[in-house]
Amino acid sequence: MRDLHRIPFLCLGLAALMLACCGELRERADLVFVNSAEVETLDPALVTDQVSMRVSEALFEGLCRGTADGKAEPGCAERWEVSEDKKRYTFHLRAGLKWSNGEALTAHDFVRSWQRVLTPATASDYASQLYPLLNAKAFHEGTISDFAQVGVKALDDRTLETTLENPIPYWIDLTAFLTLAPVHVPTVEKFGGGWIKPDSIVTNGPYRIKDWRIDDFIRLTRSPDYWDRANVGMEVVDVLPISDANTALNYFMTEQADLLMDKGMLHPSIIPKLKEQPYFHTGPFLGTWFIRFNVTKAPFTDARVRQALALSVDKKRIVEKITQLGENTAFSLVPPGAGKDYQPPTGLDFDPKRARELLAEAGFPGGKGFPRIEYLHLPQTIERNIAVELQAMWRENLGITVNLVKQEQKIWLASMRELSFDMCRSSWVGDYNDPNTFIEMFTTGNGNNRTGWTNSRYDELIPAAMREADIGRRHAIFNEAEKLLVSTDPPIIPVYHYVGVQFYRENLEGVRANMIDNHPFRAMRWKKK
Incomplete structure (x- = not known):
């Protein structure tokens, strides 16, 4: 397989090196990931596409978070209780949760963030993800105007109570979904649509955004304030928006990239050969x-x-x-x-x-x-x-x-x-x-x-x-x-x-096929030699 399209691979490597020499040099990230397009938005309330979610999920975390196996596990909430009728879930937040600006993250941030998602003016396509909450649909559609009637309330800074319209088997899974992650509402109100820019965004996830150059790269760095920082495998992650299949594959083959996960990155003519390779999963x-x-x-x-x-x-x-x-x-x-x-x-x-x-x-x-x-x-x-x-x-x-x-x-x-x-x-x-x-x-x-x-x-x-x-x-x-x-x-x-589809070599851990095709960067790490 190393011989497949050998000349184009080498040519691309030389071209990339020349571009780096002519432009600004940056140290290689611990993980370089090829995304199939430019991110549309990082706002948890507005993001709908998988390309954007991959980056936004590295920056924001909800009550629960996704694992490398696609399951939900405790995130900002360390535990919860469920009422006998399975309609009331009481979540207990971890002590010491912080926003990236140093402010404390509390249960009130979840209430304000969910209210923002359900407010029609926000135009959140995923507002319906909160419809399991009592009166959430009615509030979103304007039938009621008092958000206090919606089934979410902060009992204190570290306790969030959610009440559902009906028992559902997937509420915990939903609390790991990006739309339900909290945002720093004062920052949103201050900067409006520009709040997601690197110099203004405030986050609570395992990574912070250090740099974002449209149609070039996004650089993420491990957050020093994340509650589970010790278990975040990669210190620096670069996300490259590349839509062309040949270019993406060339980046991987010349080891300028470590991971590809989009089926659109496959050129149909070489799929039979790729399926034989050990890095193709x-x-x-x-x-x-x-x-x-x-x-x-x-x-x-x-x-x-x-x-x-x-x-x-x-x-x-x-x-x-x-x-x-x-x-x-x-x-x-x-x-x-x-x-x-x-x-x-x-x-x-x-x-x-x-x-x-x-x-x-x-x-x-x-x-x-x-x-x-x-x-x-x-x-x-x-x-x-x-x-x-x-x-x-x-x-x-x-x-x-x-x-x-x-x-x-x-x-x-x-x-x-x-x-x-x-x-x-x-x-x-x-x-x-x-x-x-x-x-x-x-x-x-x-x-x-x-x-x-x-x-x-x-x-x-x-x-x-x-x-x-x-x-x-x-x-x-x-x-x-x-x-x-x-x-x-x-x-x-x-x-x-x-x-x-995932392209990665055997020394990269934490990438596993799962039923919701979710692959958090924080779970990835290089095997120790």
């Missing part, structure tokens, strides 16, 4: 690659059109010809293994004949009269190859023309939020191990819906599932809802369930 996780429709725009306002487009996609062809990592084709949004014993419904399979019938019923026989539409994708080789394959399938099976549009990640995210697209590639990684983390986001008005889709029956089913204590009945309700999502009235086309 894969594992299943709760993630699904899918396509979103903008159902507010014709012709996607017609469910028959959306069904026809879905039935025209040969998913097996995509995973065998392009992705090539043994991914399972997806006929549901929820991947296998999400929640104990949950069985997702089987959605729309490849059926070109039925697809043509539906398109004709919608008024476009043989594709005649169908408007020219666009498919939005990211600027990565594998994404481009999938886009070209989809374009061909829709042309061959339906007789329609789909133009391909490429956008950088930040613009792509904005396009989805603003519904400025026709169809676009998308993906979702479970925030916790339960079907709800996939299904809830398509309720009306959810910040992560990003399709414009609304279905009254679906909106009834999701809260009904949340109220249901019996696991079997709960799963049956979710199943009914997911049938609407992927078959009857689909705003999406599930295509395949992810296989996680």
Whole structure:
């Protein structure tokens, strides 16, 4: 493998050295990580993409934190008690918790931070992560205006009480999720949107941000005030935003980078060779690659059109010809293994004949009269190859023309939020191990819906599932809802369930495949020789 594309690897190494000599030299970090794009934001209340979360999670920590195995463990809270009815959780914070500016971190910071997430003006797409709290949804939607009625209160500086609407099996997992991490609200109020800049940001996590140069690097340094500083493995971490697969791989092969974790960093032509290498690691996780429709725009306002487009996609062809990592084709949004014993419904399979019938019923026989539409994708080789394959399938099976549009990640995210697209590639990684983390986001008005889709029956089913204590009945309700999502009235086309990818050498510890694809930098360290 060392001989694979040997000349480009060496050339890139020389080019990087020349750039370093011409620009500002900096000492190599203990860990150099290649991120697949520039970070959009570091604000826990606003971040939604995995690329940004990786960095923000190094800077902020909630009541619990994630482990290298993707589990939740005590973080800012050292312990908690649960009431008999499993609705009230009382968290006890560790003594001596500090913000990076030296101020004490208290339970009141959690209350103020969660209020900020739920305040509509914040525009947090992940505000619904707090909906399990009593009256949180009502406050976020403006039904009530008194935040004191929401189920979170500071009993004293070190005790936080949370009260839930209904018992749920994943509340502890949610307290490890980034949206629920505290922020230093006085700093947010002082600097506004600029509070995340290196010279103003105040954090509480295992790392501080030392430098951030857009489209170049982010440098993180171990925080001297972090409660578990002794167990943070790396003193300095550099995060490099590199979207090109060849460049990323060259950085790794020339040992300018130590870790890659994005499947988009793989060039399809060399995947078979990479799979043979000892530094190439894969594992299943709760993630699904899918396509979103903008159902507010014709012709996607017609469910028959959306069904026809879905039935025209040969998913097996995509995973065998392009992705090539043994991914399972997806006929549901929820991947296998999400929640104990949950069985997702089987959605729309490849059926070109039925697809043509539906398109004709919608008024476009043989594709005649169908408007020219666009498919939005990211600027990565594998994404481009999938886009070209989809374009061909829709042309061959339906007789329609789909133009391909490429956008950088930040613009792509904005396009989805603003519904400025026709169809676009998308993906979702479970925030916790339960079907709800996939299904809830398509309720009306959810910040992560990003399709414009609304279905009254679906909106009834999701809260009904949340109220249901019996696991079997709960799963049956979710199943009914997911049938609407992927078959009857689909705003999406599930295509395949992810296989996680990590490039790292055997002397790097603390990187392990896990079900939520979460890999905290603080858990990583080099083996001692």
